[in-house]
Amino acid sequence: SQQGEEDPQALSIQEGENATMNCSYKTSINNLQWYRQNSGRGLVHLILIRSNEREKHSGRLRVTLDTSKKSSSLLITASRAADTASYFCATDSSNRDDKIIFGKGTRLHILP
Amino acid sequence: KAGVTQTPRYLIKTRGQQVTLSCSPISGHRSVSWYQQTPGQGLQFLFEYFSETQRNKGNFPGRFSGRQFSNSRSEMNVSTLELGDSALYLCASSPLGRNGYTFGSGTRLTVV
Numbered sequence: 400s401q402q403g404e405e406d407p408q409a410l411s412i413q414e415g416e417n418a419t420m421n422c423s424y425k426t427s428i429n430n431l432q433w434y435r436q437n438s439g440r441g442l443v444h445l446i447l448i449r450s451n452e453r454e455k456h457s458g459r460l461r462v463t464l465d466t467s468k469k470s471s472s473l474l475i476t477a478s479r480a481a482d483t484a485s486y487f488c489a490t491d492s493s494n495r496d497d498k499i500i501f502g503k504g505t506r507l508h509i510l511p
Numbered sequence: 512k513a514g515v516t517q518t519p520r521y522l523i524k525t526r527g528q529q530v531t532l533s534c535s536p537i538s539g540h541r542s543v544s545w546y547q548q549t550p551g552q553g554l555q556f557l558f559e560y561f562s563e564t565q566r567n568k569g570n571f572p573g574r575f576s577g578r579q580f581s582n583s584r585s586e587m588n589v590s591t592l593e594l595g596d597s598a599l600y601l602c603a604s605s606p607l608g609r610n611g612y613t614f615g616s617g618t619r620l621t622v623v
Contacts, residue, residue, distance in 0.1 A: 430610065441515070441601055441614030487554065491610065498567050499612075501546070503553035 403431070403471075403488040403502035411508040418475045420505040422488035423468075431464060431471050432489045436504070442487065445473075450493075475507075483509045513537065515604050517615035524622050529590040532618045536583050536604030542566075543585040544612065545577060548599040557600075560585055561608055592622045 406421045422431065430449045434442040448455045448464045448471065455462045461474040475482055485504040492500075516535040524530050536543050545557040556569035560579035577587040583604075589596055599619050603612035 432610065432612075434612075434614075439599065439617070439619070441517075441616045442603070442612070444611050444613065447610060498556045498559070498569065499544070500556065501554035 403490045403500060405486065405488055405502045405505040407505060408503070409506040409508070411510055412478060413510050414478055414480060416478055418478050418482070418507055418509075420473045420486050420507070422471045422473070422502060424471075424488075424490045425469065426490075427493040428466070429491045429493055431462075431491070433460075433462060433471075433473050434487045434489060434501075436485045436487065438484075445486075478507075478509045480509050480511060483507060515602055515613050515615035517600075517602050517618050519618060520616065521619045522621070524592050524620065526592055526594060526622055528592050529588060530592060530620060531586055531588045532600055532602075532620075534585045534587075534602030534604075534615060536585070536602075537613055540604035540606050540613070541583055542605045542608030543579055543583065544603045544605075544608070545585070545587050546601045546603065547571075548601055548617070549597075554601070557587065559608060566608065589620075594622050596620065597622045 403422045403424045432447045433445045436442045446457045459476045464471045485506050487501050487504045489501045518533045542561045544559040547555045559567040563579045574590045579585045599617045601617045602615045605612050
């Protein structure tokens with residue numbers, strides 16, 4: 400299985416601080432995506448990074464990908480209360496027969 | 512443009528009953544995927560449909576089935592409900608599948 404696993408499972412930080420979440424996976428991938436889920440709602444696509452990219456930015460989000468270590472990180476800078484949510488990575492295996500697999504997520508809580 | 516619409520939002524069923532959930536994808540999106548989300552297992556892939564054909568299937572028993580219509584709308588059915596089927600069922604659509612899913616808000620199924 401190429402399931403992504405996020406680390407840590409839960410994270411609490413003060414508003415204004417940076418939050419870093421990590422994702423590890425097991426097989427070769429075409430790309431890796433990060434999603435956000437607010438409590439009990441659907442997931443929102445944040446960013447996609449392709450296997451030949453090492454870093455990508457979108458607003459306050461910065462994603463890195465290290466294919467040699469089979470890991471990715473999501474950095475949220477200058478966190479806000481509205482960033483409180485669960486964050487998931489999803490891996491798209493190089494094997495087209497494989498499914499998109501989501502990790503179990505990191506629960507991020509921004510403290511006022 | 513309208514997002515992914517899932518109906519109903521909430522559902523309470525009794526063990527042994529069956530249930531049908533509906534998903535209307537974003538207009539023009541031909542791929543619809545279904546996920547089951549529970550606190551313990553995270554997001555588990557159920558199946559993906561593309562142009563009315565099941566393109567991929569997760570490791571769920573045959574009680575879980577789905578279909579896609581010519582207008583890309585999709586339904587999933589769970590027969591002989593068990594308590595463990597209580598979960599948030601999420602539908603995601605994308606133009607061709609695999610990347611950049613847009614998720615619906617989900618159907619919260621409670622089996623009593």
